[in-house]
Each structure stands twice: as structure tokens, then as C-alpha cells.
Amino acid sequence: MQSEAVRQKAAEQDRRTLTVYHIPVCPFSQRLEILLTLKGFHQVDFQVVDITRPRPEWLLEKTRGTTALPVLETEKGEIVKESMVILQYLEDRFPEPAVAQRDPYRHAVEGMMNAMEGDFGAWGYRYVMNQDPDEREAFRQGMLDRYARLNDFLLEHNPSGMYLFEDFGLAETVFTPFFMRFWFLEYYEGFDLPPEERYARVRKWRDACVAHPAAQQVTKEQIVKLYYDYAKGAGNGALLPERSRSSFALEPYWRSRPWPPKDKYAHHATDGELGLSG
């Protein structure tokens, strides 16, 4: 009798659990992990999807054919897509402690900053994926201009502070995963913010963001190793010529692999060099 009650309770609990289908190290998924960490909410079941294999049928059925992740499934089987929409959903469902601003104007300020995230992230990804050495300087300049825009925005709204407002909040949740992915620019492109006044405020912000305890889901080593194929122009788990395994493969585990060669323009690393043949 007791075991039946326990089983029922577990099933009930199960039904009340949110599930997120995600790709490990995906920046859009890390946003959700950061938000949940800030809220101290741990009842979300994160299910890993292997980006290097075709999406399983059962998942495509849930998403009605779309392949973008993360996807959240509620305890009622409802599907929520798009990381910004999922963040809002989690904020609405679990309002305490608030991560987003509650005051309408402050909420609009973080909304304006978040409106820059798409272009900011897309540029960094195009930059790391670029294969034409003649385009490097234009990509570097475009990246700097985008950081400068964030710098201006922070100067306008919180010139002397650390974050956009008093604490690590929604804008930080949205941008930090990109700041961490952009370790691939540092490694493969030698990109960093020059020590100039034009970037001083955004540098302070970025450094505080990546150091925040709620945002430690990934490491620089992990990003650099997994994103090698992006640096060679192959995104989303696609396979490069003469390679049998993507750098995003779950096995061998990234920690056991060597750091990849930094030269993305002249050299094509083999499975062996990347520790992927084992």
C-alpha cells in the first residue's frame, strides 16, 4: 500500500515537472539555466539532445517539425519555443524572486537592451565562422562597434554601476551566454576589447557577468573545444570534410580532448588532433 502511494506521488510529481530539451553548451539554453539558478528553482528536467544526429521523431512530433532548441514542455504537455519567450514564461510562472524588472520603465530599459541581443550574437557567430582572411578586420570592427553600442547604453542608464541595474538581472541573463561563447573569438581570432574608454563600461559589465556565480554552467575550455568546427565554418553539428566526428560530439567527452590548434585559417585539424577518434 505504501509503495503504491509512493508510486502515485512520484507520478504526480513527474507530471508537475517542466522539461527542457536542449543542446549542451547552447547559449540559448544557458539563459534558462542562469534564470533558474537565480530563482533557486531546480525542478526542471534538462534532456540532452545530440546536435550531431538527426532530431528524433518523438521530439519533432512535439515541436511540429521545427528543429531549433531549447524547447520547453510543461507538465501539461504544452510546448514553448524561443529562449526569450521561455525566459518570460518562467518569470511569469515563478515570479519570486524577480529576475526581470517590475517597474514599467525599468522593464522597458532591459527590453531595449535585450532588443540588441539578436544582432550582437549573430555577428559574433558569423565572425567565428568566417573563413576568408580578408574579411577578418571587417568582422573585428563590426564586433567592436556592437560592444561600443552596449557601452553607450550602459553609460546612459547606469554610468557608474556594475550591471544594468543594481543586480545581475534579465539583461545579464540574456547576454552572459554570448560573452562566454565569444571566448571562441578570443581563442581563434585573437579578439578582445582594446583597453580604451570606448569599451570601459561594457568591459566592466562583461567581466562581472561572466564571473557571476549563477552563470558558471560552462567553461572557456569547454567552449573552445566544442566550437572548433564553428571556427572552421561548420555550424549546428555539421560534419567537416575528412572528419568523421563533429567537435560537438558527446563522446569522447570534451575534458579528455586536447586544446584544438588556434590557427583556423591555414590548418585543418584531424579527428585525431582533436581527440575525437578515441
Next chain:
Amino acid sequence: MQSEAVRQKAAEQDRRTLTVYHIPVCPFSQRLEILLTLKGFHQVDFQVVDITRPRPEWLLEKTRGTTALPVLETEKGEIVKESMVILQYLEDRFPEPAVAQRDPYRHAVEGMMNAMEGDFGAWGYRYVMNQDPDEREAFRQGMLDRYARLNDFLLEHNPSGMYLFEDFGLAETVFTPFFMRFWFLEYYEGFDLPPEERYARVRKWRDACVAHPAAQQVTKEQIVKLYYDYAKGAGNGALLPERSRSSFALEPYWRSRPWPPKDKYAHHATDGELGLSG
């Protein structure tokens, strides 16, 4: 004494007024007008900015150099940009009657639909601005695919209804201005949704949206006349060769001008043909 009190009251009233700087017939501005109409809120001062002239200095000072409109200024002089952010701000400030959904999942559903608006709108604008006859079919097909995506989404969430939910709400506020702008595709490209099942649900939605009493800020005649220059490849009030006035000019008033020629590919209408020389 009484006149002093009146003056003070007026000044007080003034300070409590929101101002929107906008371009007449801009779809992003119409979103705000629709939302305010749905809320029955009329204390917003809409200030017209002439798109055919450089932005005035006082406005650039408010926006810190950005030229995109609409921009909202609060009674405290705070600036809010980006139509989606302004809609949220107005919803937060004036919550009754609600236009956005309040239930977290329903709010996420309208969020997912609104996440399609950027690509949907951008495609329609690129289509009308296309000058290469060989590209017409690809643009038409791309437009149809985007309508089909909306169709699927509506079928998933409200197969037999009219709107996304019971009433004209946030998603309708966001998409209706595009449905109305796309009258320019009907006129200059002969584009319409074919009478096929694939578009039946989105056609029903679109037709209900454009017919809604809260969305009657513009007319087809106005759109077709003002957007002639877009159909010839010149956006944002830019001047075409051998023309002295943009079709977006505030004078002569659009109503007094003739309907423009439909042929955008072979014919270049003069100021005179467009009723702009008067």
C-alpha cells in the same frame, strides 16, 4: 487667479502626457495606435516626424543619435524605443483592459507568434522593394511560405476560431499593420493568398484583423500612394533619380494625388504623374 490655476492645471496635465514621435503610416507606430485604441486610452500626444527630411537636432538629442521611430517619451522625459518594447511598456502602465494574455502559457503562445513578426515583415518589405523581375517568383514563394507558417501556428493553437485567442489581442496588434502594408504587394506585385487550404486559416485571421474597428488608422489608398517609392526600391523617404519629392512627403496630401501606375518594373513615374509637383 482662475487663469493661473488653469495654466497650472494645463502644465500639470502636460507633464502627465506621453508623447510618441512617429512617421505617419509607419506600421510600427500603428501598433501603438491600435493598442491605445483597444485600451480606450487617448492621452498620448502623437508628434509627426517628416521622414523625407533629416531628423531634427532636438529629436536626435532625445534618442542619443538613433533615427528609428517610433520613440515614446514619458511624462518624466524617459525615452522608450522599439515598438515591441513600447507596446509592453504601455501594457504595463495601463493594464486595464488587458490586450496581452495574462496566463503564462497563453502569453508564451502570443510571444511565439510575435517572434515571427520580424522575418515576416522584413520579407514583405524586401519583396516590394525588389527591382529584379527574375527574383519576383522567389519573393512570392517566400511570402507564401511565411503565411503558411502563420497558418500552421493558428491551426495548432486555435483551429476553428477567428483570432489567435478569443479576441483581437497582442498578436493581432503586432501583425495587422503588416497585413495592411502588404496591400502594396497586392497593388504593385499582384500578390494575394491563393484560395488553397494551406492558407485558409491565416486568410481568415488576416481578413478579421484588417476589418477590426480598432485598426482603421490607415487605408489601402493611403498605403499604395505613400509606398510608391518603396515599390521602386527607395525606402525611408530616400529620393529617387529625377524626382524632386518623395512619395512619403506630407504635402501635397496623399488624398489629393492620383493612384500611382502599377507597373513598378518598366515604368518610372514622375513627380507630375504622382501628383507630387503641385
